[in-house]
Amino acid sequence: MGAYILDLGKFRKKAGNTVLKVFTGRDYGADVRDRSKLDSEFVSNDCVILKIPTDTFSITPSFLEELFYNIVKDYGKEALLGRLKFDESNAYEIEEPLSEAIDRILQKINGLSR
Amino acid sequence: MITILCDSTMISDIVDSAASTIPNGMEFTINTSILSDISDVATVAIALINIVLLFLFERWHRKDNGENQEANRRISLMNTLVLDHNMKYFYSSYDKLRKDVEYLKEKDCLKKEVERNVQESLKTLNQNFIYFIMAIDVTMHNKLMEISDNCRDLLVANISDEGINLDVEKMFNEKIKKVIDECERKMLSLLFNYDGKS
Numbered sequence: 001m002g003a004y005i006l007d008l009g010k011f012r013k014k015a016g017n018t019v020l021k022v023f024t025g026r027d028y029g030a031d032v033r034d035r036s037k038l039d040s041e042f043v044s045n046d047c048v049i050l051k052i053p054t055d056t057f058s059i060t061p062s063f064l065e066e067l068f069y070n071i072v073k074d075y076g077k078e079a080l081l082g083r084l085k086f087d088e089s090n091a092y093e094i095e096e097p098l099s100e101a102i103d104r105i106l107q108k109i110n111g112l113s114r
Numbered sequence: 115m116i117t118i119l120c121d122s123t124m125i126s127d128i129v130d131s132a133a134s135t136i137p138n139g140m141e142f143t144i145n146t147s148i149l150s151d152i153s154d155v156a157t158v159a160i161a162l163i164n165i166v167l168l169f170l171f172e173r174w175h176r177k178d179n180g181e182n183q184e185a186n187r188r189i190s191l192m193n194t195l196v197l198d199h200n201m202k203y204f205y206s207s208y209d210k211l212r213k214d215v216e217y218l219k220e221k222d223c224l225k226k227e228v229e230r231n232v233q234e235s236l237k238t239l240n241q242n243f244i245y246f247i248m249a250i251d252v253t254m255h256n257k258l259m260e261i262s263d264n265c266r267d268l269l270v271a272n273i274s275d276e277g278i279n280l281d282v283e284k285m286f287n288e289k290i291k292k293v294i295d296e297c298e299r300k301m302l303s304l305l306f307n308y309d310g311k312s
Contacts, residue, residue, distance in 0.1 A: 018277070020271070020274075021274050022267075022270055022271050022274050024266075024267035024270060024271060025263075025267050026263075057225075057226070057229065057270070057273075057274035058229050058233070058270040058271075058273075058274055060233070060263070060266055060267050060270060061237075061263070061266075062263040062266070062267060096233070096237075097233065100237055100240075104259075107245070107248070111248060111252055
C-alpha cells in the first residue's frame, strides 16, 4: 500500500493539435475514472494524489462527480477526503468544484435510497 | 265418413310407413334443438364477456382518474412550494451570469476571474432553484441539472479557447450569449411543459 498518483495530464483531450485546458462533462469523468482504474487504486493505496496540469483553465463539477462517484457511493465523503491529496504543483483551485461535486453525489445517493 | 277398421299389425305398419315418409321433419326437430342450445350458450358467453369488459373498463377508468389526480397534485405542489417562491432566484441567477460574462468583451479581461464567477452563478442557480425541484419531481430535477451542467461546461470551454476572440461581438454572441439564452429557454420550456407525470 502506498500512494497512487492520478495525473490528469495523462488524460487530456485534444482538439486537433490543441490540448484542451478544461476537464468538463460526465462522460469525460467516467472515462478518466475507468482508464485510470481509480476505484481499485483508491482501495489498494493509502492515498490518491491528484495532480492537475499547471495550465488547466477549468474543472467543472460534472467531471468530478463522475470521477469520484463510485468512491463516495461505496465508502463515503469522509473516506474520499481522508485519502485524497493534492499535488504541490497544482495551480488550479479545485476545492469549490470538488465540494459541489461531492454534495451532488450525496444528493443523488440519498435520492435513490428513498 | 270412412271408418277404417284395422288390426294392430296394420296400425304398426301405418305408423312405420308414416315415419318413413317424414324423415326430414324429424331431423328438423333435432337441428332446432341444437341451435337453441347454441343460442343459449352464446347469450351466456356474451353476458360474461360484457361483465369482464365492464370490470376492466372500470378498473382502467379508476386508474386513469387516480393518475390524473396525482399529476394535478404535483403541478399544484410545484407551483406553491417551489415556483412561487424560487422563480426570482432563477431569473436573478441568469441576470448575474449575463453580467459576469460582459467582461469578456474587454480585450484584456481576466478570463480566470470570469470563469470563477460563471461557475459561482450557475452553482447558485443549482442550489437556490434546481435543488428544490427534487422534492417534487426527481426526473425534472435531473433534466434541469443536465441543462445547467451543459451550459456551464460549454461556457468554460469557450472562454478557455484562445482561438475564440470573445471581444469580437459576433463571436461573443455566438459562443457566450447564445449558450446562456439557449440554456434559459430550455429550462423555461421544461417548466412550462411540466404535466405532473414523470
